[in-house]
Amino acid sequence: MASELTNRRGAAAHGSASNGGEYSPKPSKPLSWLSRAARYAAAEHRPVFALAGMLFAAALFTFSSSSSTSTSSYPAASAGFGHLAIGGHPSFRESSVGGKVPLGLRRRALRVLVTGGAGFVGSHLVDRLVERGDSVIVVDNFFTGRKGNVAHHLRNPRFEVIRHDVVEPILLEVDQIYHLACPASPVHYKYNPIKTIKTNVVGTLNMLGLAKRIGARFLLTSTSEVYGDPLQHPQVETYWGNVNPIGVRSCYDEGKRTAETLTMDYHRGANLEVLVLFKCLESIAFRLIFVGGNTIGYLFLI
Numbered sequence: 001m002a003s004e005l006t007n008r009r010g011a012a013a014h015g016s017a018s019n020g021g022e023y024s025p026k027p028s029k030p031l032s033w034l035s036r037a038a039r040y041a042a043a044e045h046r047p048v049f050a051l052a053g054m055l056f057a058a059a060l061f062t063f064s065s066s067s068s069t070s071t072s073s074y075p076a077a078s079a080g081f082g083h084l085a086i087g088g089h090p091s092f093r094e095s096s097v098g099g100k101v102p103l104g105l106r107r108r109a110l111r112v113l114v115t116g117g118a119g120f121v122g123s124h125l126v127d128r129l130v131e132r133g134d135s136v137i138v139v140d141n142f143f144t145g146r147k148g149n150v151a152h153h154l155r156n157p158r159f160e161v162i163r164h165d166v167v168e169p170i171l172l173e174v175d176q177i178y179h180l181a182c183p184a185s186p187v188h189y190k191y192n193p194i195k196t197i198k199t200n201v202v203g204t205l206n207m208l209g210l211a212k213r214i215g216a217r218f219l220l221t222s223t224s225e226v227y228g229d230p231l232q233h234p235q236v237e238t239y240w241g242n243v244n245p246i247g248v249r250s251c252y253d254e255g256k257r258t259a260e261t262l263t264m265d266y267h268r269g270a271n272l273e274v275l276v277l278f279k280c281l282e283s284i285a286f287r288l289i290f291v292g293g294n295t296i297g298y299l300f301l302i
């Protein structure tokens with residue numbers, strides 16, 4: 001090592017001597033450090049990594065902003081029902097505050113009427129509505145529903161229960177109507193078929209009439225029974241079903257179909273903002289089949 005150093009020194013000394021004897025440092029090139037850094041970065045593939053990082057960040061930003069937009073422009077939300085998500089899916093929980101609300105500002109609490117709100121689905125819906133800060137009125141004739149399902153809200157000043165049958169008109173001032181009142185299980189809907197179809201037809205007409213009069217948004221819970229004995233599995237949105245109009249189940253199947261027809265006619269004829277929910281029995285999820293347009297979305301139950 002020592003000899004090598006000696007030799008190099010010797011060579012340097014020899015070189016400087018051959019340059020005229022005086023040592024003159026090499027003039028540094030302008031921006032030479034830059035080219036050296038670029039050469040280093042290129043050798044290490046840094047630009048590739050930097051570019052990939054930028055692309056990833058841009059994609060992430062685009063995705064997060066589009067998903068927050070789509071949450072608020074989500075069909076249910078656009079119809080004002082986007083906050084409905086009953087427990088469950090986090091994205092819906094997020095949409096429950098109606099998108100990004102500046103710190104300290106809260107969305108306006110709504111007045112909501114829930115018919116059949118003492119039933120299984122209705123009472124869970126009521127929990128969710130109360131939780132989001134709305135004033136809730138339940139209208140129920142307690143045919144199958146139980147007061148116990150909503151008893152935990154009875155002391156809440158923003159909650160009311162009215163024992164009332166939807167086949168009779170009622171006048172209330174609300175912003176939204178969730179129309180669920182209807183016997184849902186075969187035992188119950190076959191118990192008094194005339195009453196069942198009356199509830200579906202006259203009851204739905206009354207609620208739609210109320211919604212039109214007070215300018216409320218309207219939600220109808222429909223059912224997979226509207227397909228009757230379907231010839232197609234699984235049923236797609238464009239499938240219209242295979243329903244027996246004179247069978248013992250038709251008070252419910254045809255009743256709900258008529259309720260859907262009425263809802264759509266009020267939407268087209270009276271410009272009502274409506275939403276028809278279709279409950280998937282298999283997955284206890286609600287499938288949204290209509291929101292004032294041909295849009296599809298999902299709402300989850302628990």
Ligand SMILES: O=C(O)[C@H]1O[C@H](OP(=O)(O)OP(=O)(O)OC[C@H]2O[C@@H](n3ccc(=O)[nH]c3=O)[C@H](O)[C@@H]2O)[C@H](O)[C@@H](O)[C@@H]1O
Binds near residue numbers: 120145146164166221
């Ligand atoms: O799966 C479905 O297809 C059904 O889901 C729910 O029904 P669900 O909660 O499962 O049934 P219940 O627990 O029996 O709730 C129905 C509610 O409507 C009430 N009701 C029934 C009949 C009536 O004439 N009026 C009325 O207020 C009942 O007392 C009860 O509170 C919806 O309420 C029904 O509209 C829907 O058809």
